[in-house]
Amino acid sequence: MRSLPLGLQVPGDTVWHRLPTGRKLLGLVLLGVGVVALQGPWLPLLALAAALGVALHAGVPARSLALGVRPLLVLLAVVAALQTWQRGWPVAVEVVATTLTLVVLATTFTATTPTDDLLDAVVRAARVLRPFGVDPERVALTFSLAISSIPVVTTLFTQTREAAKARGLERSPRATLTPFAVRTVAHAHAVGDALAARGLGDPD
Amino acid sequence: MIRFEDAGVTVDTPDGDLAILEPTDLTLTEHRVGVIGANGSGKSTLARLVNGLVSAASGTVRVDGLDVATDGPAVRRRVGFVFTQPAAQLVMPTVLEDVALSLRRHVKDKREREARARAVLADIGLADRADTSVHALSGGQQQLLAIAGVLACEPTVVVADEPTTLLDLRNARAVQERLLSMEQQLLLVTHDLDLARRCDRALVVEDGRVTCDDDPERAVAHYVESALS
Ligand SMILES: Nc1ncnc2c1ncn2[C@@H]1O[C@H](COP(=O)(O)OP(=O)(O)O)[C@@H](O)[C@H]1O
Numbered sequence: 449m450r451s452l453p454l455g456l457q458v459p460g461d462t463v464w465h466r467l468p469t470g471r472k473l474l475g476l477v478l479l480g481v482g483v484v485a486l487q488g489p490w491l492p493l494l495a496l497a498a499a500l501g502v503a504l505h506a507g508v509p510a511r512s513l514a515l516g517v518r519p520l521l522v523l524l525a526v527v528a529a530l531q532t533w534q535r536g537w538p539v540a541v542e543v544v545a546t547t548l549t550l551v552v553l554a555t556t557f558t559a560t561t562p563t564d565d566l567l568d569a570v571v572r573a574a575r576v577l578r579p580f581g582v583d584p585e586r587v588a589l590t591f592s593l594a595i596s597s598i599p600v601v602t603t604l605f606t607q608t609r610e611a612a613k614a615r616g617l618e619r620s621p622r623a624t625l626t627p628f629a630v631r632t633v634a635h636a637h638a639v640g641d642a643l644a645a646r647g648l649g650d651p652d
Numbered sequence: 653m654i655r656f657e658d659a660g661v662t663v664d665t666p667d668g669d670l671a672i673l674e675p676t677d678l679t680l681t682e683h684r685v686g687v688i689g690a691n692g693s694g695k696s697t698l699a700r701l702v703n704g705l706v707s708a709a710s711g712t713v714r715v716d717g718l719d720v721a722t723d724g725p726a727v728r729r730r731v732g733f734v735f736t737q738p739a740a741q742l743v744m745p746t747v748l749e750d751v752a753l754s755l756r757r758h759v760k761d762k763r764e765r766e767a768r769a770r771a772v773l774a775d776i777g778l779a780d781r782a783d784t785s786v787h788a789l790s791g792g793q794q795q796l797l798a799i800a801g802v803l804a805c806e807p808t809v810v811v812a813d814e815p816t817t818l819l820d821l822r823n824a825r826a827v828q829e830r831l832l833s834m835e836q837q838l839l840l841v842t843h844d845l846d847l848a849r850r851c852d853r854a855l856v857v858e859d860g861r862v863t864c865d866d867d868p869e870r871a872v873a874h875y876v877e878s879a880l881s
């Protein structure tokens with residue numbers, strides 16, 4: 449689990465590191481929308497090349513990018529095959545290049561942004577919702593929890609699958625999914641207790 | 653100072669209320685108080701009462717005079733809690749950020765927050781891991797980090813519920829030395845009898861009751877005899 453790129457910053461002093469986090473986040477969202485709107489095989493490929501250029505310039509290691517892309521490879525292969533068959537190869541290229549561009553941009557964003565800054569940006573954005581009873585700090589904490597739960601839940605899944613395998617039950621969904629669900633809930637409870645103990649659920 | 657005034661805990665069961673901690677009366681003023689007992693005897697319940705993770709069904713629990721039931725937030729600012737499972741206590745992606753999270757509500761200035769977090773990390777020996785992922789730490793380092801997150805808030809009492817149970821010998825030593833060397837009052841639940849012997853006072857919990865409250869040597873002897881007889 450130690451290779452997960454999430455939340456791991458690449459130290460550096462490039463323009464991408466220095467951009468204010470709020471603007472960078474807004475930029476990421478707008479760029480994402482823009483990239484999805486691109487048509488045809490060539491523009492998305494160009495966007496992908498540009499995104500890779502930004503990532504390299506920001507000093508993001510190729511390994512981090514590969515790790516971000518890896519979980520999507522099978523899905524992308526299936527989608528590419530389907531699209532080629534149904535709508536021709538240009539659409540397949542468009543879909544795959546667009547998805548890869550988004551992953552590269554998102555990875556670059558996390559790599560160049562300290563999570564604490566991200567939380568501050570989220571807090572500022574969520575302040576707009578304060579009149580509706582939303583606690584901005586809590587929104588930010590939820591964000592951060594969601595990010596940091598991913599590696600833990602992945603580990604739980606691997607462990608449950610290994611335990612099932614050790615008993616020759618790897619083909620039984622009940623032997624893997626049931627304990628996985630139970631352990632995930634147990635973990636959530638433990639995290640909740642730890643948050644409460646740190647006073648993070650208490651009013652100011 | 654921790655005070656239990658006839659504090660008891662019950663849980664709802666289909667067959668009615670079940671007492672998991674009988675009403676208990678204790679005044680804990682010693683620097684380090686150990687809690688030992690079999691699995692399921694009620695040690696965690698006792699420990700969790702101190703910061704309100706478990707509520708007393710009867711009686712009162714006080715920390716420095718504050719009632720846990722009515723002054724929960726103020727009590728939790730005074731009481732740090734270290735859990736058994738290291739990973740479940742760490743919330744932020746990197747080491748420094750996790751300590752800084754503890755400080756978010758008290759220290760609004762980001763630079764000061766970071767400086768204080770770094771100081772706490774240096775003190776606990778994790779300064780060189782400040783920017784690593786919390787998932788890349790060993791279990792023992794994660795537990796030290798959890799302690800750092802607790803100490804950053806400058807509590808007056810630290811409650812630790814089997815903090816070394818899941819650690820190997822070397823990591824357990826590091827964690828236990830750190831806990832024993834704190835100036836804070838420590839309520840320490842443990843299965844490590846040598847560790848219990850190093851406390852100033854020890855409680856033995858059996859079947860939801862504190863059956864022995866004595867100096868650690870005698871409490872350990874009591875526990876060993878009743879567990880193995
Ligand atoms: N929420 C609950 N509902 C029902 N039983 C509980 C609950 N919490 C604890 N218990 C029971 O209370 C007893 C004491 O638990 P605990 O304090 O965790 O023991 P210890 O920490 O000494 O192992 C155990 O038998 C446990 O099963």
Ligand SMILES: [Mg+2]
Nearest residue numbers: 695696697813
């Ligand atoms: Mg326990």
